[in-house]
Amino acid sequence: MATTLGQAFGSGSILVKADVAHWRAALRLGGDLLVNSGCTLPGYTEQMIQAVEELGPYIVIAPGLALAHARPSELVLKTGLSLVTLRQPVEFGNPQNDPVSLVFALSAVDHDSHIDVLQLFAGLVSDQKNVNSLLTGDSIEAIRLALG
Amino acid sequence: MGIGTSVLLKMNAEKALLQLGVAATVEATDIETARAATDASILLTTPDLVDRLQGLNGQVISIEQLFDLGEITEKLALALQA
Secondary structure: OOOHHHHHHHOOOEEEEEEOEEEOHHHHHHHHHHOOOOEHHHHHHHHHHHHHHHHHOOEEEEEEEEEEOOOOOOOEEEOEEEEEEEEEEEEEOOOOOOEEEEEEEEEOOOOOOOOHHHHHHHHHHOOHHHHHHHHHOHHOOOOOOHHE | OOHHHHHHHHHHHHHHHHHOOOOOOOOOHHHHHHHHOOOOOOEEEHHHHHHHHHHOOOOEEEOOOOOOHHHHHHHHHHHHHH
């Protein structure tokens, strides 16, 4: 159980100021980070992309911010988060909240165990000051400081 | 799909209901589960997914900003009056 949001971001789960041309590339990076930090198996990444292709860009949950995820399955090894910050924002096709510069990816082992992590996440992104720190952070250390 | 956006929406919906002084059970589900929930009075979702919740028993409310408590409270208040 993560008591701080930063704890949900395992080692190797953060990438800063990446260059991507398309939202799929951003999700692939986010998925790679989840694999990197031991949270998921590679197949989970495609599931996150398929979710958006099937349901639309509902994952862009606030201006400039996306939270990618797929269902709990045996492709999830543990609950966790990853973050890719983008040098240039990309369009996901969400008219209310595009373009996106912060791409979070979430893995959950079941439908309950990540609730506390999501509450911490909600707390973080509800405050524009935190979001600004994530947008301007130019190193993993700066990002970790902002995540708490 | 049941673990991300719906959980965030549920958190904020519960805050809104508290403000409105309304007692309710709120569940965060994926689309399939929502479609099967014949006992839902109200279904909250994002604009992308509204079409997938048509033809069900409950009232469907589209929330554009998950983190805008004002929007959620206002739309819930309107729906509950109906």
